Amino acid sequence: AASFERRVLRSAGEHHYLRVRLELPDGGARPNVAQFKQLVVSALKELHGEVGAALPVDVLTYEEKTLSAILRVVSSGLVKLWSALTLLGFYQNRRCAFRVLQTSPFLLALAGNSRELVL
């Protein structure tokens, strides 16, 4: 009888992708893409210091109208980024909140969202 060997690789790829939306309930000027990235990096810097601010985070897409973006981060930094986004409270002295809508180690998985499925 032949013997089989099964290999399971648990590495989920080197990047994680997050679809986030910034909520500004008090209205006002909307940040452009550079200010958005500056906001993300400053959130990391507050919670995780220089090491956090040096984490390679990329803004892949940004829509100024809905203030939603797709962020890419190295997999080892996902916890740091997500916790920093969660604890960010203010943007230019206005209240703000980050809502994480989808997250996946594969960018393609962010294309389909069963929450917005219209049956």
Added chain:
Amino acid sequence: MVRFKNRYVLCEVVSEDPRCRQCIEDRAVGLAVRDAIGRVHGDFGLACCSISFTVKYLNAYTGTVLLRCRKDSYRLLCSALPFVRQLESRNQRYPCFLNTLHVGGTIRTCQKFLIEYNRRQLLMLLQSCTNEDERRCVQKSLLSCSLTEEQCLSGNEDDDD
């Protein structure tokens, strides 16, 4: 058994300014290290490392400092030590840096290491002596701290991991 495990980091304060020695106090060093951790690792790192953080031992003459922290956050502490660039006390600041000598699980292991390290430093000082008085002083200290045959028989102690 469940108990809190600590790590003791032994460092040496090195400074070009000889007046920095008077600035080496536990509060000044503790504040400088905390401030460096806050800059490098942010609020989260500062809170993590401050749980059981103290300056356990300080020797202003040799510039030796023993810091304690929790075992889970000693890596955050050790990685932030190179970012300590000055010591401040009584409104005076002096540039300096911290050299990490040893990380141990108990004060006893750090003490054993420090005794050996100081012996080796005395030998190096003897080689770099410039005049006769210094040479005689260092030779006297070396003779007083070398082991005789009876002292060589020291038992094994249980070490923390």
